Amino acid sequence: MAQMVMGRIPEGLEDGKEEISPTEELASEHGMLDRIMLAMDHRLKMAGTGGKADLGVINTACGMIRQLVDQHHMVIEEEHIYPRFEDTELADLAKVLRNQHIEMRKIVARMENLSKTGAVRDKSEMEELKRLFMDFHDMVMAHAAWEQTVLFPVMAGTWSEDELEELKEKQEEHEKKLLGKDATKKAYTMLMDLEKSAGISGLNDYTRRAK
Ligand SMILES: [Fe+2]
Ligand SMILES: [Fe+2]
Known part of the structure; x- marks a missing residue:
């Protein structure tokens, strides 16, 4: 069965x-990060436990996380979302989410550094890279799950239409400032190029059969 070909942005996307709500946009960005992490995981599994592995894909993935998540998604949340929860019953949650952003940035910086030359120097560095990735992965899964099951629905239920609309405009403006006017196209192209260089040919690569 032919796999759905990647590398093309479907009509309407x-x-x-531009039509989806700001919280749907944030959730879609979480999905982007999931796909980046899936590509990283795939590459790290292929790398085995030895040193001298080509880690260019990991390095590129870290750069993408910095650009698309750290400098965009996280900034939107830190400047326009978390502050709105600071005097509410979700203040503690907002504080933990904010702290996790700080730790995520540190872990990404360390992973980017370890993968910089395209090859880790020895087995212990490879193990460190894998450990950092798992820590990052687990934290992101929990972080995004709490945002999507608690924070985002509360926003949709308590913010006015105008406030949500204003947030959506800020997201679009910020994204365009970072990536230019074809921001969506650029982000998806970067993602598909990363998946391709990680050796992923499509969604079907992830299909597992019950044994
Ligand atoms: Fe967040
Ligand atoms: Fe988020």
């Missing part, structure tokens, strides 16, 4: 991204 770019227009649809």
